[in-house]
Structures are given as structure tokens and as C-alpha cells.
Amino acid sequence: MKGIDAPELDMEYGMESKDELVRLIGGKRVSILVYGPDKYGRSLGDIYCDGVFIQEQMLKGGFAWHYKMCDKRPEFAKWQREAKKARRGLWSLDKPQKPWIWRRDNPRIDNKKGNADDIQVEPQNQVNESSVGLPLLIMKDMEDLGRKWKGSLENFVSENMKLHDQVQELKRDKKEAEERAKKAEKEMGNAMADNMKLNGQLQESERNKKEAEDRILQLDFFSGSVAAVNMDLHNKIEVLENEHKKAEDQAKEVESEMEGVVAENRTLKDQLQVVEVQAMKLKYFSEKVAGVNIVLYRKLEGSEEKNKMAEEQAKETEKEMKTILDDNVKLSGKIQKLSKINKEITTFANNSKRKLQSVLAVNMDLDKKGMERATLPDKGLEIVGVENMKGKLQGTSHKKSEQTVETPSATPTKDFGVKKPTVWRMKTAATTSSAPPPKGHYE
Numbered sequence: 001m002k003g004i005d006a007p008e009l010d011m012e013y014g015m016e017s018k019d020e021l022v023r024l025i026g027g028k029r030v031s032i033l034v035y036g037p038d039k040y041g042r043s044l045g046d047i048y049c050d051g052v053f054i055q056e057q058m059l060k061g062g063f064a065w066h067y068k069m070c071d072k073r074p075e076f077a078k079w080q081r082e083a084k085k086a087r088r089g090l091w092s093l094d095k096p097q098k099p100w101i102w103r104r105d106n107p108r109i110d111n112k113k114g115n116a117d118d119i120q121v122e123p124q125n126q127v128n129e130s131s132v133g134l135p136l137l138i139m140k141d142m143e144d145l146g147r148k149w150k151g152s153l154e155n156f157v158s159e160n161m162k163l164h165d166q167v168q169e170l171k172r173d174k175k176e177a178e179e180r181a182k183k184a185e186k187e188m189g190n191a192m193a194d195n196m197k198l199n200g201q202l203q204e205s206e207r208n209k210k211e212a213e214d215r216i217l218q219l220d221f222f223s224g225s226v227a228a229v230n231m232d233l234h235n236k237i238e239v240l241e242n243e244h245k246k247a248e249d250q251a252k253e254v255e256s257e258m259e260g261v262v263a264e265n266r267t268l269k270d271q272l273q274v275v276e277v278q279a280m281k282l283k284y285f286s287e288k289v290a291g292v293n294i295v296l297y298r299k300l301e302g303s304e305e306k307n308k309m310a311e312e313q314a315k316e317t318e319k320e321m322k323t324i325l326d327d328n329v330k331l332s333g334k335i336q337k338l339s340k341i342n343k344e345i346t347t348f349a350n351n352s353k354r355k356l357q358s359v360l361a362v363n364m365d366l367d368k369k370g371m372e373r374a375t376l377p378d379k380g381l382e383i384v385g386v387e388n389m390k391g392k393l394q395g396t397s398h399k400k401s402e403q404t405v406e407t408p409s410a411t412p413t414k415d416f417g418v419k420k421p422t423v424w425r426m427k428t429a430a431t432t433s434s435a436p437p438p439k440g441h442y443e
Contacts, residue, residue: 001044001045001046001047001054001055001058001064002035002044002045002046002055002070002071003055003066003067003070003071003073003076004055004058004059004064004065004066004067004071004076005064005065005067005098005099005100006018006021006058006063006064006065006099007064007090007097007099007102008099008102008103010106011097011099011102012090012093012096012097013063013089013090013093013096016063016089016090017058017063017064017089017090020057020058020061020063021054021058021063024049024052024054024057024058025047025049025054028049028050029049029160029163030047030048030049030054030160031047031048031049031160031161031163031164031167032045032046032047032048032156032157032160032161032164033045033046033047033048033161033164034154034157034161038070043153043154043157044070045157048164051167051171055076056075056079059076059079059080059083060079060082060083060088061083061088061089062083062084062086062087062088062089062090062091062092063089063090065080065098065099066079066080067100217309217310217313218313218317220303220306220310221306221307221310221313221317222317222320223299223303224300224303224306224307224310225310225317225320225321225324226296226324227296227297227299227300227303228300228307229324229327229328230293230296230297230300231297231300232328233328233331234293234297236335237335240335240338240339240342243339243342244342246346247342247345247346247349250346250349250350251275251345251349253353254349254352254353254356255268255272257353257356268352
């Protein structure tokens with residue numbers, strides 16, 4: 001081993017040094033970095049075993065000396081100083097002896113073992129002194145043995161160098177693999193973080209979806225409740241519509257009776273036109289509301305199954321139902337107002353009928369008086385009759401013009417948009433007599 005010299009077996013701490021060397025490399029594969037043979041033909045090198053520098057371990061443990069004459073590497077001197085300072089190994093002895101001094105003072109003649117203890121790097125003068133007294137035969141055998149050992153050692157060193165290169169390559173591969181593993185681990189950590197973020201976003205999306213579904217169910221239930229209320233209002237409006245139709249029939253009867261009175265017919269015709277305009281407005285509004293009700297009715301047919309499911313959530317919507325009930329109370333009030341208006345229309349029609357009857361009676365009375373007063377000029381009689389009739393008709397017209405028709409605010413039925421039959425009236429000239437009116441044309 002280049003740069004160190006271990007104690008001989010017969011020296012103090014020689015066996016301990018040998019045991020430590022056996023512990024480090026015994027039965028193991030070693031790698032030797034060869035520097036070449038010395039001047040005595042012996043190969044020198046650095047020995048590695050399992051990545052451990054053997055010279056370093058021997059010096060740090062105090063199992064060898066730093067041989068400065070052969071190797072002046074500063075780390076060798078440093079390792080020896082550390083062991084000496086810590087009194088490890090042979091440095092625990094009071095006066096440790098240098099191996100090359102011991103060999104000089106105790107030359108060995110028996111060299112039959114040829115073990116590694118004989119392969120030491122020694123100063124030139126020491127080697128010469130130890131070999132001067134050897135017989136020539138022994139020197140020749142030693143040279144042959146040295147050459148054989150040298151060839152074997154060179155082969156061994158060559159194999160160890162190859163193994164050393166393989167080990168170094170494996171170390172490089174291992175280092176690269178570790179770097180790739182660290183890089184992959186880092187990428188995996190980033191991927192895990194991204195997955196955690198995506199998982200959080202997915203959970204938030206699911207929560208939003210669930211909330212949207214709950215809102216849809218609530219809206220469906222509210223729509224079903226409103227549809228039920230609209231159906232109830234629809235039934236009530238049908239009843240009111242029937243009453244209104246009866247009132248219209250009565251108005252038509254009154255209108256047919258009014259055709260017999262020409263002067264009154266003109267006045268009533270203007271009033272009826274106003275009523276018809278209001279009725280047309282009412283009809284248009286009713287048709288519009290009927291269209292809305294048809295749409296709601298269709299939605300109601302499609303949401304019957306949803307209403308069944310919504311019954312289980314009735315407790316949660318008590319507040320909404322209270323609000324709807326308040327609205328129903330308001331609608332009921334409006335319906336009552338509409339009923340009152342219809343009653344007023346009916347009363348108005350009855351009053352008109354009675355007034356027409358009284359007008360007819362007056363006309364008949366006037367006809368009788370006219371026949372009795374046949375001697376009077378026709379012109380004077382006509383003026384008197386017209387003046388009397390104008391006075392009565394003006395009074396009647398003034399009272400009737402004060403009657404108003406309120407447009408109902410309730411929702412009509414879905415079939416309210418059916419067109420009503422046209423009423424044909426006979427157009428006659430104005431007269432104050434009770435004679436039958438002349439034939440005219442229908443409009």
C-alpha cells in the first residue's frame with residue numbers, strides 16, 4: 001500500500017494491525033489504483049474496498065505509519081496527526097517504534113512464507129543492508145518468486161481496475177437515477193398539488209349543482225302553488241262570467257224593446273256604444289288574461305307530478321302560502337267589487353226597461369190625446385208632443401249617463417275568448433208618436 005508502513009507481526013501492535021487489515025478487506029473484492037513498480041520491482045497502489053480508502057482507515061485508526069519517503073500527500077500526514085492526537089491504535093503506546101527502524105535492527109533470514117508482510121516499501125540503504133548477507137541461491141529464488149508474484153499481482157490489479165471502473169460507472173448510474181427519482185418525486189408532488197386543487201374545484205361544483213337543484217325544486221313547488229290558486233280563480237271567474245252573460249242577455253232584451261221608441265233609441269244607442277266600447281276593452285283584457293291562463297294551465301298539466309313531490313315540502317313554504325293567501329284575499333275583494341258592478345249593471349238594465357215602459361205609456365197617452373184634439377193644427381200638436389218627449393228623455397238620459405262600468409280585475413276563464421253573436425238592430429227615424437216605426441235597413 002503506497003504511502004503507509006504497518007508494524008511487523010513481531011512488533012508491538014503488529015497483530016492488531018493485521019487483524020484490522022483483514023477486517024477491512026478480508027474475503028472482499030478490492031479495487032487497486034496502481035502507480036507502477038518501485039525500484040525494487042514491487043507494485044505500489046491505493047486500495048479501495050466498498051468505496052472505503054484503506055490507507056485512510058489504517059492511518060486514522062492508528063494501525064500504520066505515514067511513510068513520507070515514498071508518499072508526501074498532505075492528507076496522509078493529517079490523518080496520522082489526528083490519530084496521534086487522539087492516541088488511537090499504536091499511538092496509545094508510550095514509545096511506538098517505526099517499522100523500518102525495527103526491520104533494520106532485526107533483519108530476518110527466513111523468507112519462506114512470502115506473505116504480504118515482506119512486501120514493504122523501505123529505504124534503499126535499509127534494503128541493501130538486509131540483503132547483503134543472503135546467499136546467492138536464496139536471492140535468485142526470491143527474484144523468481146518476485147517476478148511470478150508481480151505477474152499475478154498485475155493480472156489481479158488489471159481485474160480490479162476493470163471492476164473499479166464498473167463500480168464507478170454504477171455509482172454514476174446510481175447518482176443519475178437518484179437525481180431522476182428526485183425530479184420525478186418533485187413532479188409527482190406538483191401533480192398531487194394540482195390534483196388536490198382540481199378535487200377542491202370539483203367538490204365546489206358539486207355543491208353549486210346541489211344548491212341549484214334545490215332552488216329548482218322550490219321554484220317548481222311555488223309554480224304549482226300559483227297554478228292551483230289560478231285554477232281556483234278560474235272557477236270563480238267562470239261563475240262571474242255566467243252572471244255577466246245573463247246581464248248581457250237582459251241588456252239585449254232591453255235593447256230590443258228600445259227599438260220601438262225612436263227618439264229614445266238614439267239616445268240609448270249612444271250610451272250603448274259607450275258600453276260596447278267598454279265591453280270590447282273588457283273582452284280584449286279577458287282574452288289576454290285567458291291566453292296567460294292557457295299557458296299556466298298547460299304548465300299546470302306538466303307539473304302535476306312535481307306537485308305530488310312538492311306536498312312533502314309544504315311545511316317549509318308556510319310563509320309563502322301566507323303571502324299567497326293574502327293575495328287571494330285581495331283578489332276576493334276585487335271579485336266582490338266586480339259582482340257588485342254586475343249587480344249595478346243589472347239594476348241599470350231593469351231601470352232602463354221600466355223607463356222605456358213608462359215612455360211607451362206616455363206615448364200611448366199622447367196618441368189618445370192627439371186623436372181627441374184632431375181639430376188642432378198638426379204642427380202645434382207635434383210641437384207640444386216633441387217638447388214633452390224631449391223633457392222626459394233628457395231627464396232619463398241624464399240619469400243613465402251617470403252609470404259607469406268598471407273593468408273587472410279578476411282573471412277570465414280560458415274559453416272566454418269565444419266570439420259573441422252579432423246583434424242586429426233596425427235603424428228607424430226619430431218620432432214622438434206611438435205609431436209603429438217605418439221600415440228601415442239592418443246594420
